[in-house]
Amino acid sequence: MPISSNARTVDFGGPATYRIVVQGALSEASRRRFAGMTIESGSGDGDTPRTTLVGHVRDQAELRGLLDALYGLHLPVISVEQCNGD
Secondary structure (H helix, E strand, O other), X not given: OOOOOOOOOOOOOXXXXXXXEEEOOOOHHHHHOOOOOEEXXXXXXXXXXXXXXXXXXXXXHHXXXXXXXXXXXXXXXXXXXXXXXX
């Protein structure tokens, strides 16, 4: 599938701010693993808990580490968004 000509170019090489939304809630012990990120918990559709993590990520390797940690906690990732322009 071709990428639209008006699609935003994403720089994968350097630091960026990311917003990661997962289904589920983080325990206090799990929250410490994501120190330095803003963590907000709430409800998504119905009573399904969702957690939003927002923070500065140095590079794609660190982003991958964060996603791997969430996977290890069995928290399904709903979205990952680079939000430098926000």
